[in-house]
Amino acid sequence: MPAFASHSVTLALSPAEAWAKLSDLSLAPHYVPGLTGCQFHPGPRQGLGASRRVLQKRGQWLDESVIDWQDGSGFLLRLHRGAEGAPMPFREATFRYALQAEGKGCRLTTRMDYRLRGGRLVEWLLAKAFAKAVRQITENLKLYYETGVTQNAEFKASQ
Template identity: 65%
Template sequence: MSTTHASHTVHLNLSLESAWRFLSDLSLAPYYVPGLTGCWFHPGPQRGCGASRRVQRRYGQWLDETVIDWQEGKGFVLHLHKAGRGAPFPFSEARFSYALEAYGSGSRMTLCLDYRLRGGRLVERLLASTFERTVQQIGECLTVYYETGETQNRDFLD
């Protein structure tokens, strides 16, 4: 997939093992992804390749995310789609990855959105900064949640 990508790296004051315990629990996304209001698993595995969830967004919108690559203790890649209809608008293709590694006395995580947009390269250039900010915001909220247990997502009330 020849794509554009938006990425952000965060440093966590958590051991690699502790950070992986949070990251590998796919049900926790609403605690650190702004705008999510819920998360439900599709039938099948809830971790590893093939695990699939539906995340509920504000205003009744939803998105399916299916794990297409899982590296135990290191990260995974999610394919973003709307059931069998392909990527959600405005994407023609979209994947989100989390890569975790030990770093000093803590850990470091790189979040990356790889995508192609409907409308081609011009539209991608116009929206690139929006996606960069979104990925950065997810990383910052993830850091606070992992380190304190407090969600920064005002849209999610558990």
């Protein structure tokens, strides 16, 4: 059974407004810490099968491929490095974004499911760090979606 980290926020946007932003997979560098850019692989830019390479500091990169797409409510990304599978320290990893109507706005829940190389002990040791990272991504996304101001200093510096 994979370990997971999850965080949820209320967005001051209608579900339709939030989905318009969330479904634009090019926006991740505006709210994910450490990203410096985004390039799409050949094929769709939205929906099942869409795939992007997110660029990181010091020339690092990560591929994110859509393996589940629920139009209007969310999607699931598989995190990998090309055909090699998940990057170290992961054995496997996915990241889910889910929207749900709530009052006049909506709730965004993010969740990273993962299995680490090294097993349960390593998962336990790194659990707080992954929870903090998921929380930061989610809080940054909220601020970016609501204000339009990029929340990632590395991306601002690379532009």
